[in-house]
Amino acid sequence: MLDHVLDRIRASRLGRLDHGSVTQVRSASALFAGDFSGTTTVGSEFSHTRLGLGVMHDLEGELVSLRSTTWRIPVEGIPEEVSPEEEIAFGIAAHGGIAHDVHFDPQLDIEGILSALDAYLLRTHVDHEHVVCALEIQGTFSDVVLRTVGHPEWEGESLGEVLDHETRFSFPQWSGTLVGFRYPDATTGSTIPGLHLHAISDDRQSGGHVRNATTTSVTASVWIDDLHLRQDHARPTEAGDSGSIDFGAYEGPIS
Numbered sequence: 001m002l003d004h005v006l007d008r009i010r011a012s013r014l015g016r017l018d019h020g021s022v023t024q025v026r027s028a029s030a031l032f033a034g035d036f037s038g039t040t041t042v043g044s045e046f047s048h049t050r051l052g053l054g055v056m057h058d059l060e061g062e063l064v065s066l067r068s069t070t071w072r073i074p075v076e077g078i079p080e081e082v083s084p085e086e087e088i089a090f091g092i093a094a095h096g097g098i099a100h101d102v103h104f105d106p107q108l109d110i111e112g113i114l115s116a117l118d119a120y121l122l123r124t125h126v127d128h129e130h131v132v133c134a135l136e137i138q139g140t141f142s143d144v145v146l147r148t149v150g151h152p153e154w155e156g157e158s159l160g161e162v163l164d165h166e167t168r169f170s171f172p173q174w175s176g177t178l179v180g181f182r183y184p185d186a187t188t189g190s191t192i193p194g195l196h197l198h199a200i201s202d203d204r205q206s207g208g209h210v211r212n213a214t215t216t217s218v219t220a221s222v223w224i225d226d227l228h229l230r231q232d233h234a235r236p237t238e239a240g241d242s243g244s245i246d247f248g249a250y251e252g253p254i255s
């Protein structure tokens with residue numbers, strides 16, 4: 001009976017307070033088509049942000065950003081802090097907003113984390129197809145597989161071709177922070193659908209794009225955000241054939 005009142009309170013609370021923003025530079029389809037040139041700097045994408053992820057220009061490693069400190073993960077595997085003037089090929093960053101605590105049980109793999117997050121959003125009356133969520137999960141994990149990328153091997157190599165020989169690092173036990181975004185499953189190719197997480201370990205000795213991870217004991221926060229896509233300056237028409245990118249194969253869990 002009071003549901004509509006509750007809905008209104010939640011809606012106004014979410015509308016007034018909770019919305020931070022998410023900025024993305026370069027469309028996913030342009031990146032996958034092989035545009036790895038610098039599109040902006042680390043500083044302009046990640047300064048004064050809560051968290052973020054991305055890829056360095058010329059694929060000089062996956063990027064992870066936590067409280068405005070940003071690392072690249074070279075193929076050797078040890079994260080290196082990057083300076084604000086270095087350039088990135090792709091980036092997503094979360095600004096502002098209000099953190100909500102989310103509980104994740106032990107023994108959740110990436111798909112389990114996504115289901116639990118979606119269930120939380122449903123309880124909060126948020127449709128995951130209509131928002132972008134920023135997510136931070138800190139704690140201990142098992143069966144972690146992280147990957148990074150290096151320079152393309154030939155001129156014109158697509159990201160998919162590069163990822164066919166991605167560099168992977170496996171950790172039976174791992175402690176650190178996963179940061180990233182839950183984007184809508186529906187995409188025209190400008191965004192990478194579903195859950196996308198990057199990682200940095202507590203000892204700062206490992207990191208990368210998360211292929212696999214299973215929770216052991218974690219705490220987590222979620223921010224429910226608006227999305228702002230910053231326009232690409234270069235090669236905007238690369239988005240042409242975006243429907244054919246198999247994002248799940250390259251970005252999702254390894255089975």
Ligand SMILES: [Zn+2]
Pocket residue numbers: 053054062196197198209210
């Ligand atoms: Zn990634």
